[in-house]
Amino acid sequence: MSPKYGFSIDQLMELAGLSVASAIRETYPPETHPRVLVIAGPGNNGGDGLVAARHLTHFGYDVSVCYPKRSPGKALYEGLVTQCETLGVTFVSADALVGGGAAPPPPLRETHDVAVDAMFGFSFAGAPRAPFDALLALLHQRASPPPIVAVDIPSGWDVDDGDVFGDGMRPETLVSLTAPKIGATAFAGAHHFLGGRFVPPRMKEEFGLRAPEYEGAKQCVRIA
Amino acid sequence: MSPKYGFSIDQLMELAGLSVASAIRETYPPETHPRVLVIAGPGNNGGDGLVAARHLTHFGYDVSVCYPKRSPGKALYEGLVTQCETLGVTFVSADALVGGGAAPPPPLRETHDVAVDAMFGFSFAGAPRAPFDALLALLHQRASPPPIVAVDIPSGWDVDDGDVFGDGMRPETLVSLTAPKIGATAFAGAHHFLGGRFVPPRMKEEFGLRAPEYEGAKQCVRIA
Numbered sequence: 210m211s212p213k214y215g216f217s218i219d220q221l222m223e224l225a226g227l228s229v230a231s232a233i234r235e236t237y238p239p240e241t242h243p244r245v246l247v248i249a250g251p252g253n254n255g256g257d258g259l260v261a262a263r264h265l266t267h268f269g270y271d272v273s274v275c276y277p278k279r280s281p282g283k284a285l286y287e288g289l290v291t292q293c294e295t296l297g298v299t300f301v302s303a304d305a306l307v308g309g310g311a312a313p314p315p316p317l318r319e320t321h322d323v324a325v326d327a328m329f330g331f332s333f334a335g336a337p338r339a340p341f342d343a344l345l346a347l348l349h350q351r352a353s354p355p356p357i358v359a360v361d362i363p364s365g366w367d368v369d370d371g372d373v374f375g376d377g378m379r380p381e382t383l384v385s386l387t388a389p390k391i392g393a394t395a396f397a398g399a400h401h402f403l404g405g406r407f408v409p410p411r412m413k414e415e416f417g418l419r420a421p422e423y424e425g426a427k428q429c430v431r432i433a
Numbered sequence: 434m435s436p437k438y439g440f441s442i443d444q445l446m447e448l449a450g451l452s453v454a455s456a457i458r459e460t461y462p463p464e465t466h467p468r469v470l471v472i473a474g475p476g477n478n479g480g481d482g483l484v485a486a487r488h489l490t491h492f493g494y495d496v497s498v499c500y501p502k503r504s505p506g507k508a509l510y511e512g513l514v515t516q517c518e519t520l521g522v523t524f525v526s527a528d529a530l531v532g533g534g535a536a537p538p539p540p541l542r543e544t545h546d547v548a549v550d551a552m553f554g555f556s557f558a559g560a561p562r563a564p565f566d567a568l569l570a571l572l573h574q575r576a577s578p579p580p581i582v583a584v585d586i587p588s589g590w591d592v593d594d595g596d597v598f599g600d601g602m603r604p605e606t607l608v609s610l611t612a613p614k615i616g617a618t619a620f621a622g623a624h625h626f627l628g629g630r631f632v633p634p635r636m637k638e639e640f641g642l643r644a645p646e647y648e649g650a651k652q653c654v655r656i657a
Contacts, residue, residue, distance in 0.1 A: 409520050
């Protein structure tokens with residue numbers, strides 16, 4: 210979002226992450242889906258995931274975060290980790306999830322009720338490096354993962370062409386931020402939300418966005 | 434809130450202002466109370482008001498802001514103004530409200546359906562200077578103002594002793610942030626909300642706070 214609208218990244222990330230958490234709260238109540246795993250990448254998408262992890266904890270979930278590639282010296286991201294740690298969020302290593310040790314870990318669906326894919330956003334290109342390749346495989350449909358919530362665009366999908374991996378990740382829920390990306394038209398999951406309730410009408414016009422109406426004070430709105 | 438919890442002021446102000454806007458959305462729907470005036474002071478309380486003004490606009494209100502003492506060079510506050518301007522929020526001068534010109538302005542209750550007092554917070558002490566003295570008089574019960582929503586603590590009230598002005602402002606709604614201040618026990622209005630859903634349990638224990646449970650993804654909760 211352009212600086213001419215006056216937002217700081219802290220503000221936008223806060224509202225984006227809150228809308229992701231709100232969509233999860235609406236779709237997977239903590240009574241039936243108490244254990245949430247957030248897999249956070251190194252950039253903004255991961256930051257949205259860390260914010261969501263904090264709000265989900267406040268919403269009553271038992272939240273674990275896998276955040277294998279941190280950006281040291283970036284105050285915002287270090288703060289997001291501190292906020293989660295203070296709340297009692299459990300940080301797990303990628304090895305613990307994919308099985309870098311002697312005993313193979315149990316399938317993800319046995320240890321978590323929802324997995325949040327906050328690895329890569331719309332600016333990602335190329336092939337994912339370790340350990341994200343292995344983490345992506347964990348969310349692959351062949352691995353029978355728990356329901357997956359993708360932040361903005363499923364990681365590994367092409368932002369313009371949809372799922373370039375063909376038989377890759379199949380999220381049950383997608384939370385598009387500010388506007389659905391072109392690649393999201395390939396999304397065939399059960400729940401599609403729009404989040405990021407901060408887009409000024411002028412910007413909507415500028416980009417020809419058509420958005421459904423949010424209800425009351427809610428920070429996400431169901432698209433499909 | 435202590436830096437040891439890792440929050441930036443941008444994040445806390447965003448969530449505080451959102452909770453104020455959410456409480457207003459719950460109490461005064463835009464269908465019956467479309468015109469909201471936010472009176473913002475020079476500090477954090479005013480910043481919470483500016484964030485609330487932005488969210489209220491997204492919630493469907495016609496929002497005006499009076500922000501007479503700006504802090505130039507402070508990126509956060511300048512950004513909050515830009516965000517509001519971009520959304521089409523109207524900025525009005527204190528003179529336009531209190532009548533610095535030839536013709537006296539109409540009573541506030543004829544031009545606005547809700548007035549948000551975001552002038553001074555819990556750290557304010559002493560007597561308010563111009564133009565806030567005149568703006569406070571506009572919200573005085575003798576002036577028969579529209580329903581007033583006070584942010585954290587009614588301006589002019591003593592944070593520890595309650596209303597030291599005796600017959601001062603009488604807000605109909607109070608949104609206490611993180612925890613009700615001692616002075617809020619003197620609040621006798623119809624609606625009392627708690628906002629600021631970011632207090633870690635450890636901090637609650639540290640300060641002996643007892644808070645009601647928030648519902649779902651809501652950012653405010655009714656106390657009384």
